[in-house]
Amino acid sequence: MGATRVAVIGAAGRMGATVCAAVEAADDLELVGRFDVGDDLGDLAGADVVVEFSVPDASPGNVAHCVAAGVHVVVGTTGWSDDRLATLRARVDAAPGVGVLVAPNFAVGAVLMMEFARRAAPFFESVEIVELHHPDKVDAPSGTGARTAELVGAAREAAGVGPVPDATTHDPDGARGARVHGIPVHSVRLRGLVAHQEVLLGGPGEMLTLRHDSFDRASFMTGVLAALRQVPQHPGLTVGLEHYLGLGG
Numbered sequence: 001m002g003a004t005r006v007a008v009i010g011a012a013g014r015m016g017a018t019v020c021a022a023v024e025a026a027d028d029l030e031l032v033g034r035f036d037v038g039d040d041l042g043d044l045a046g047a048d049v050v051v052e053f054s055v056p057d058a059s060p061g062n063v064a065h066c067v068a069a070g071v072h073v074v075v076g077t078t079g080w081s082d083d084r085l086a087t088l089r090a091r092v093d094a095a096p097g098v099g100v101l102v103a104p105n106f107a108v109g110a111v112l113m114m115e116f117a118r119r120a121a122p123f124f125e126s127v128e129i130v131e132l133h134h135p136d137k138v139d140a141p142s143g144t145g146a147r148t149a150e151l152v153g154a155a156r157e158a159a160g161v162g163p164v165p166d167a168t169t170h171d172p173d174g175a176r177g178a179r180v181h182g183i184p185v186h187s188v189r190l191r192g193l194v195a196h197q198e199v200l201l202g203g204p205g206e207m208l209t210l211r212h213d214s215f216d217r218a219s220f221m222t223g224v225l226a227a228l229r230q231v232p233q234h235p236g237l238t239v240g241l242e243h244y245l246g247l248g249g
């Protein structure tokens with residue numbers, strides 16, 4: 001069997017460039033196209049699979065182009081709201097056989113952190129998420145932070161756990177952070193960082209801290225390469241790399 005032909009959208013960016021290098025280094029993959037802002041996606045350079053790391057407002061259009069062309073897509077761009085995912089799901093359902101994976105984080109450790117947080121969530125009264133990133137990141141909270149809050153919030157609701165306790169009545173500057181699915185999420189942007197997250201779970205007299213650190217974008221490549229090799233075997237829309245790793249509830 002020949003090499004899988006891969007095109008990258010957002011190829012000039014931090015993640016896109018790292019993905020291009022990883023694809024070029026893999027014997028079973030061939031990099032056939034690099035696309036960035038302003039490029040005509042056309043026939044996607046004849047790719048079998050596209051990897052998409054661009055910006056939240058461009059990603060839905062880029063992915064729709066790939067799906068309409070019948071090309072599988074691995075999407076790492078963040079900002080996929082429920083509405084955007086619903087629109088994408090309808091497009092994918094109308095393109096039988098096409099696989100699309102949208103994953104907020106491709107680092108295996110981060111996927112495990114989210115899974116551990118989901119499992120631990122019903123056992124603690126309090127949960128807060130602190131996500132820390134490089135200051136060139138344009139979106140807040142991070143996709144990982146938002147997804148973790150969604151998983152944790154759903155697990156607490158399913159277990160009948162009430163809202164997180166919080167006596168705050170005066171917070172004119174938003175010091176308590178964003179609320180995502182009822183979970184406080186705090187975003188730090190700091191020069192020197194790459195991508196980091198802590199999930200703090202508190203109960204009477206104890207705290208469990210789950211922490212993941214991506215020190216280098218190499219941390220995402222194992223997941224990206226595994227995803228682009230597997231996506232043709234997963235027709236339809238999948239959200240979260242955990243479903244390709246045999247995890248997830």
Ligand SMILES: NC(=O)C1=CN([C@@H]2O[C@H](COP(=O)(O)OP(=O)(O)OC[C@H]3O[C@@H](n4cnc5c(N)ncnc54)[C@H](O)[C@@H]3O)[C@@H](O)[C@H]2O)C=CC1
Pocket residue numbers: 009010011012013014015016035036037038053054055056058062075076077078079103104105106107139143220
């Ligand atoms: N899922 C994951 O594991 C990870 C996801 N990300 C996400 O990936 C996205 C990109 O992150 P970075 O590479 O750090 O950003 P970046 O800013 O370095 O790269 C974004 C690239 O997209 C390009 N772009 C902008 N509009 C475009 C369009 N309409 N079509 C094609 N390309 C376009 C830009 O010119 C730029 O080259 C962000 O949403 C980020 O949160 C980042 C790291 C890991």
Ligand SMILES: O=C(O)C1=N[C@H](C(=O)O)C[C@H](O)C1
Pocket residue numbers: 078104105106133137141142143144145194195196
């Ligand atoms: O922009 C980044 O860098 C990252 N974005 C993703 C996110 O928003 O969760 C994944 C990772 O945290 C790095």
